[in-house]
Amino acid sequence: MNYFSSNFKLGILGGGQLGKMLLYNTRKFDIHTSVLEASNEAPCKIACDEFHLGDLLDYDAVYNFGKQVDVLTIEIENVNIDALETLEKEGVKVYPASKTLRSIQNKAKQKLFYRDNEIPTSDFSRFAYLSEIEDAIENGGLEFPFVWKAAQFGYDGNGVKVVRKLSDLEGLPAGECIAEDLIPFKNELAVIVARNPSGETKTYPVVEMEFHPEANQVEYVICPARISNEIATKAEAVALKTSKAFNHVGLLAVEMFQTKDDEILVNEVAPRPHNSGHQTIEASYTSQFEQHIRAILDLPLGRTDNKVGGVMVNLVGAEGYTGNVVYENIETIMKMDGVTPHIYGKKQTRPFRKMGHVTIVNEDLNEARRIAEEVKKSIKVISE
Amino acid sequence: MNYFSSNFKLGILGGGQLGKMLLYNTRKFDIHTSVLEASNEAPCKIACDEFHLGDLLDYDAVYNFGKQVDVLTIEIENVNIDALETLEKEGVKVYPASKTLRSIQNKAKQKLFYRDNEIPTSDFSRFAYLSEIEDAIENGGLEFPFVWKAAQFGYDGNGVKVVRKLSDLEGLPAGECIAEDLIPFKNELAVIVARNPSGETKTYPVVEMEFHPEANQVEYVICPARISNEIATKAEAVALKTSKAFNHVGLLAVEMFQTKDDEILVNEVAPRPHNSGHQTIEASYTSQFEQHIRAILDLPLGRTDNKVGGVMVNLVGAEGYTGNVVYENIETIMKMDGVTPHIYGKKQTRPFRKMGHVTIVNEDLNEARRIAEEVKKSIKVISE
Structure with a gap:
C-alpha cells in the first residue's frame, strides 16, 4: 500500500503524550492520522488530522472508530480488546494484536504467558482477591517479602507495592492480583524490539534504569547500559525471544532484571513506544516513534544504534507541591551541553506526576550521566 | 518571562512547511502558538494552537494578528513590514526586526546594506526597470555575462537568471532588479548564525551546497563542508559579521560563494530557519528549528556541532510529471542506512516543485554522501 500519497488512514487509540510524539513522526511521512480519546483536553488534539471523542474501554466507540481506519495502533494498553478482535476479523490491521493485548493487559496472564513460553521471569502466585493473599500468608503458602501487583490497570508505580509485613497490604485494591518473588537485582534493564509484519526485526541497545526509591518511577534511563557485552547479548536474546513469542508487530519494550547471579528475568512488557526509549529521539539514528510507525506500516526498519550517548531524566512533580505548574530553573538546564527538555503541557502538578522528560546527549556517556x-x-517541578 | 507555564503566546507569520517544522519544536517546550496564513490548506493548520486566516501582505491582517501575541516571528519574508514596525513601537517583540526585513526583502537594498557595512559581496548595479538594463548594455555600462535578480519576491531559483546575451532578458519581469557580477566560484557555502536578544551567539558548521545546474535549486547540502579549516574560519567570520551588522535576533542563514581565489562573498541571507539547515534535525545537537525558538525567546542557545555527518537531498518534482504526487521507490531509500524522508504533504507535483527533503546521517560523512x-x-517524485 502507498501510505505517502493515498487515502490511507492510521488510527491511534489514546491521545496522550506518547501519542503526540508518535503523531509528530507521522508528519515526516505525511500520513493521515485519526485519534480516539476520551478527553477533549488531550495533548494529541492539535497534532492529528482527525480527533474523535470516545471511551477507549467502550466496545462501540473503539469498533466504530476502528472501522474508519486502515491500520490501528495504541498509545495506551487499556482499550476494549473485544472490539479490536472484531476489527481484526473484518480486515483492519491491528498492531499490537488483540491477542497480545489480552496477554499483557492482565499481569497474571502476562506472567503465565512467560511461563508457557519458557521466557525467564520471577516466580509468582495468582490471586483472585487481595484477601486470598492474607489467607496464603496465614497458611504458610506465601512468605514475606514479596511484590504485590494489581492484575489490571496499574501504571507508573501505581498498582505495585513491595510487601514486607501484613500491614503493608492495608488500603490496597481488593481485586485480582499477583504476588511475585522480590528479586535482589543489580540492574533494571530494558530492550526495545521493533518488528514489522514482513518479519524484519531490530533491537535497540540495552538501556539501564535507575528508579526513584520511594515513588517507584524511573529517574534515569542510560543508553547504552553500562554492562558487559555478555549481559547485553543475553538481555537482547531474551527480548527477541519475547517479541517472537508474541509474534509481535510494532515496538515491544521489554523490561528486565539483571539478578545478583547475572540471570536475566523479564519483569513486564509494553507493546508500544515506551518511557525507556525517549532518549532515542536525540541519541539514536531512528527515534522509537518513527520506528513504531515504520514497523506497523510494514516499512523497512531504521538503524537502532546510537549517534551519541543518551541519558533521560523524568520530570516529575516535586513533593509538597500541587497546583498550577512552574518549571523552576528550566533556563539553567537549557544552558547545559546537549540538554533538551520535553514539557508535556499538563497544567497541574502533583507529587510524582509525570510532567515531562529531559534528554542529555554527549559523545561521552559518562559526561552525559x-x-x-x-x-x-x-x-524542580513546583506550583505557583 | 516564563514561557513554559504561562499565558505567553508565540505568533508565526506564514503557515508553510518551515512553520510546521518550527511548530513541532515549540511542542517540546509547550509553547502556545498562533499562526497567520492566507491558505486554509496550509501545513501549519494542524500543528498550531490557533490558526488565523489572513493575507500576510495586508497591514490590518498582520497588525491585528500581531497585537494578540507576545513574540512574533516569520517563516517567510514576504510580509507587511509597516505593520511589524507599528507592532514593535507598541511593545510586541518582533524577530527578525522590521528594519532587517526591509533590508532583506528587497535584493537591491540587501546588496547596498552589505556595501554600507563592508560585508564582502559581488559587485552589482541597481535598476528601477528591466528596460534600464538594456540601455546600460547598449551604453556599455553593463557587460555579459551577469546575474539578473528581481529585487522583490524571488525565491528558490525564481527571480534569478544568468544572462549571457540580450535574448536571455526576454520574458523577465519588467520591474526593479539588479545585475550582479557572475562569480566563478569553487563552492557555495552557508552558515547559520543564531543570536538571542541577550547577545549570545552561536554558529552552525559551514555547509556546502551543490545546485542543480538547470533548476538553480540546491540538490545536496553537506554538513560539515569539505573545505579547509582556514576557509571555514573565514566563512564563519563573514557570517558572524553579517548577523552583527543586522543586530539580528533569531536565525540568520548566510549564503556565500567561495571564489576561485578563496575569497568569501555573501550571496544572500534568510532571517529564519533555512533549507541549508534541514540536516540539523538529524545531524546536530540542536535542530535549527529548536534553536530559532530558543533564540527568539531569549533562552540559552543549544550546541550547534554535529553528532554525526549529515547530507540533505531536496525532493523536487521530476520533469515531465504534473498532477497527483507519487513517491516512487520511497521504501527503497528507507532501507538504506540512516535515511529519513521528510514528505511535505503537497498533493500536486510539478517539475522542480519542492515536495520534501531526505536526510542521510552517518558517522562517516563520505559514506553519507x-x-x-x-x-x-x-x-523519483512523479504523478499518478
Whole structure:
C-alpha cells in the first residue's frame, strides 16, 4: 500500500503524550492520522488530522472508530480488546494484536504467558482477591517479602507495592492480583524490539534504569547500559525471544532484571513506544516513534544504534507541591551541553506526576550521566 | 518571562512547511502558538494552537494578528513590514526586526546594506526597470555575462537568471532588479548564525551546497563542508559579521560563494530557519528549528556541532510529471542506512516543485554522501 500519497488512514487509540510524539513522526511521512480519546483536553488534539471523542474501554466507540481506519495502533494498553478482535476479523490491521493485548493487559496472564513460553521471569502466585493473599500468608503458602501487583490497570508505580509485613497490604485494591518473588537485582534493564509484519526485526541497545526509591518511577534511563557485552547479548536474546513469542508487530519494550547471579528475568512488557526509549529521539539514528510507525506500516526498519550517548531524566512533580505548574530553573538546564527538555503541557502538578522528560546527549556517556545529575539537581517541578 | 507555564503566546507569520517544522519544536517546550496564513490548506493548520486566516501582505491582517501575541516571528519574508514596525513601537517583540526585513526583502537594498557595512559581496548595479538594463548594455555600462535578480519576491531559483546575451532578458519581469557580477566560484557555502536578544551567539558548521545546474535549486547540502579549516574560519567570520551588522535576533542563514581565489562573498541571507539547515534535525545537537525558538525567546542557545555527518537531498518534482504526487521507490531509500524522508504533504507535483527533503546521517560523512547519491538515483517524485 502507498501510505505517502493515498487515502490511507492510521488510527491511534489514546491521545496522550506518547501519542503526540508518535503523531509528530507521522508528519515526516505525511500520513493521515485519526485519534480516539476520551478527553477533549488531550495533548494529541492539535497534532492529528482527525480527533474523535470516545471511551477507549467502550466496545462501540473503539469498533466504530476502528472501522474508519486502515491500520490501528495504541498509545495506551487499556482499550476494549473485544472490539479490536472484531476489527481484526473484518480486515483492519491491528498492531499490537488483540491477542497480545489480552496477554499483557492482565499481569497474571502476562506472567503465565512467560511461563508457557519458557521466557525467564520471577516466580509468582495468582490471586483472585487481595484477601486470598492474607489467607496464603496465614497458611504458610506465601512468605514475606514479596511484590504485590494489581492484575489490571496499574501504571507508573501505581498498582505495585513491595510487601514486607501484613500491614503493608492495608488500603490496597481488593481485586485480582499477583504476588511475585522480590528479586535482589543489580540492574533494571530494558530492550526495545521493533518488528514489522514482513518479519524484519531490530533491537535497540540495552538501556539501564535507575528508579526513584520511594515513588517507584524511573529517574534515569542510560543508553547504552553500562554492562558487559555478555549481559547485553543475553538481555537482547531474551527480548527477541519475547517479541517472537508474541509474534509481535510494532515496538515491544521489554523490561528486565539483571539478578545478583547475572540471570536475566523479564519483569513486564509494553507493546508500544515506551518511557525507556525517549532518549532515542536525540541519541539514536531512528527515534522509537518513527520506528513504531515504520514497523506497523510494514516499512523497512531504521538503524537502532546510537549517534551519541543518551541519558533521560523524568520530570516529575516535586513533593509538597500541587497546583498550577512552574518549571523552576528550566533556563539553567537549557544552558547545559546537549540538554533538551520535553514539557508535556499538563497544567497541574502533583507529587510524582509525570510532567515531562529531559534528554542529555554527549559523545561521552559518562559526561552525559554527569550532566543528567546536574539537571536533576537544578530543575524542580513546583506550583505557583 | 516564563514561557513554559504561562499565558505567553508565540505568533508565526506564514503557515508553510518551515512553520510546521518550527511548530513541532515549540511542542517540546509547550509553547502556545498562533499562526497567520492566507491558505486554509496550509501545513501549519494542524500543528498550531490557533490558526488565523489572513493575507500576510495586508497591514490590518498582520497588525491585528500581531497585537494578540507576545513574540512574533516569520517563516517567510514576504510580509507587511509597516505593520511589524507599528507592532514593535507598541511593545510586541518582533524577530527578525522590521528594519532587517526591509533590508532583506528587497535584493537591491540587501546588496547596498552589505556595501554600507563592508560585508564582502559581488559587485552589482541597481535598476528601477528591466528596460534600464538594456540601455546600460547598449551604453556599455553593463557587460555579459551577469546575474539578473528581481529585487522583490524571488525565491528558490525564481527571480534569478544568468544572462549571457540580450535574448536571455526576454520574458523577465519588467520591474526593479539588479545585475550582479557572475562569480566563478569553487563552492557555495552557508552558515547559520543564531543570536538571542541577550547577545549570545552561536554558529552552525559551514555547509556546502551543490545546485542543480538547470533548476538553480540546491540538490545536496553537506554538513560539515569539505573545505579547509582556514576557509571555514573565514566563512564563519563573514557570517558572524553579517548577523552583527543586522543586530539580528533569531536565525540568520548566510549564503556565500567561495571564489576561485578563496575569497568569501555573501550571496544572500534568510532571517529564519533555512533549507541549508534541514540536516540539523538529524545531524546536530540542536535542530535549527529548536534553536530559532530558543533564540527568539531569549533562552540559552543549544550546541550547534554535529553528532554525526549529515547530507540533505531536496525532493523536487521530476520533469515531465504534473498532477497527483507519487513517491516512487520511497521504501527503497528507507532501507538504506540512516535515511529519513521528510514528505511535505503537497498533493500536486510539478517539475522542480519542492515536495520534501531526505536526510542521510552517518558517522562517516563520505559514506553519507555516497548514500545520498543512491537516494537521489532511486527516489523519483512523479504523478499518478
